Amino acid sequence: METGNEKNWPLPVPVHIPADGERGCFWEDRKDRHHCGIDLYAKKGTPVFAIEEGEVVEIEIMTSPSMIKYWNETYHLIVRGNSGTYYKYGEMAMTIPQKGTWIKKHDQIGEVGLVLNPAIIDSTSPRYIQALKEKNPAMLHLEIWEEYPVTDHKLYLGGNWFGSKKPPGLLNPLHYLHK
Numbered sequence: 428m429e430t431g432n433e434k435n436w437p438l439p440v441p442v443h444i445p446a447d448g449e450r451g452c453f454w455e456d457r458k459d460r461h462h463c464g465i466d467l468y469a470k471k472g473t474p475v476f477a478i479e480e481g482e483v484v485e486i487e488i489m490t491s492p493s494m495i496k497y498w499n500e501t502y503h504l505i506v507r508g509n510s511g512t513y514y515k516y517g518e519m520a521m522t523i524p525q526k527g528t529w530i531k532k533h534d535q536i537g538e539v540g541l542v543l544n545p546a547i548i549d550s551t552s553p554r555y556i557q558a559l560k561e562k563n564p565a566m567l568h569l570e571i572w573e574e575y576p577v578t579d580h581k582l583y584l585g586g587n588w589f590g591s592k593k594p595p596g597l598l599n600p601l602h603y604l605h606k
């Protein structure tokens with residue numbers, strides 16, 4: 428039996444998986460936006476492992492103070508898996524493989540990061556952000572798509588969707604993590 432690195436599990440430590448309806452769950456209703464992924468809370472610097480073999484097709488800045496002032500700079504890395512499924516590992520403090528690299532399942536692809544800068548959060552921040560100020564948890568934000576993830580900042584920013592309808596191709600990671 429493998430320790431730490433379970434099947435379809437992107438972190439080396441067991442963490443709470445938010446069920447539908449809980450904070451950090453998939454498609455969480457954040458009033459003016461919906462959550463596109465699932466948040467897996469773990470210490471900053473926790474290694475992140477690929478949950479399916481595939482090609483690294485994108486590495487970009489996911490959050491930064493120039494986008495939203497209370498954000499730290501974090502990164503996302505997108506893997507197009509062998510099955511055709513896209514995995515977006517988000518809010519990472521750093522990423523390891525280069526774009527175009529072929530990675531195997533369980534290869535380390537980055538480290539858990541910390542998005543929020545509590546010193547900048549104030550009463551003008553969205554209420555769900557204010558609620559996170561004290562705890563300020565680090566997390567892996569994981570999205571799974573059956574087509575190339577949408578990153579258009581008019582509709583999508585920092586792991587949230589601002590359109591009224593769920594984007595086509597966006598999947599609930601819960602089902603992948605429980606396989």
Ligand SMILES: [Zn+2]
Nearest residue numbers: 465466568586
């Ligand atoms: Zn998230």
